[in-house]
Amino acid sequence: MLTLPTENKVKRVIAVNRHAMRGLIVQTLYNIEVGIAEKEEAIISIKDFVSDLKNEAMLDPEIEVDSFVLQDAFAIGEFYFNTLTGIIDSQAEIDQLITSHLEGWSLSRLNKVDKAILRLAVYEMLAEQVPLRVVINEAIELTKNFTDTGDKKSPNFNNKLLDKIGKTLAKK
Numbered sequence: 392m393l394t395l396p397t398e399n400k401v402k403r404v405i406a407v408n409r410h411a412m413r414g415l416i417v418q419t420l421y422n423i424e425v426g427i428a429e430k431e432e433a434i435i436s437i438k439d440f441v442s443d444l445k446n447e448a449m450l451d452p453e454i455e456v457d458s459f460v461l462q463d464a465f466a467i468g469e470f471y472f473n474t475l476t477g478i479i480d481s482q483a484e485i486d487q488l489i490t491s492h493l494e495g496w497s498l499s500r501l502n503k504v505d506k507a508i509l510r511l512a513v514y515e516m517l518a519e520q521v522p523l524r525v526v527i528n529e530a531i532e533l534t535k536n537f538t539d540t541g542d543k544k545s546p547n548f549n550n551k552l553l554d555k556i557g558k559t560l561a562k563k
Contacts, residue, residue: 413511413529415441418437419437420507424507425503474515481514489506508533508538508549509549509553530549
């Protein structure tokens with residue numbers, strides 16, 4: 392979160408940081424998975440969504456910041472595009488890795504949102520740009536935000552699965 396002091400008040404602007412971009416990636420992957428949109432259409436939909444958020448922030452009288460600051464705060468960065476493209480390009484390898492660690496489940500049986508979260512996490516594990524614990528924690532937070540019904544089954548399932556995958560990848 393970007394915090395800017397103005398006239399003895401603190402104004403807040405929600406920045407599209409990596410955590411937020413991961414959420415956007417999950418939404419994009421979900422839209423592609425359920426056939427709502429092809430990759431390019433899904434990306435345009437996310438860009439429009441973020442643009443709407445920026446426009447709302449610009450019209451909010453409680454937010455008194457320069458429009459250039461807002462522009463930067465709501466920019467979708469290379470992380471989003473590179474990660475999304477990497478997941479789509481590596482989906483067969485990612486899905487095989489997930490499937491090989493599922494016990495008593497098939498990939499097609501997984502909730503489509505959880506599948507998107509798992510694909511993102513496994514891609515990040517394979518890319519090795521973020522520490523394993525961070526990848527798993529981010530995935531669990533996304534699971535809590537998107538699919539947890541309060542019984543903690545989805546976060547626990549995803550945590551256990553990603554931990555197994557992480558241990559396998561660490562051995563390589």
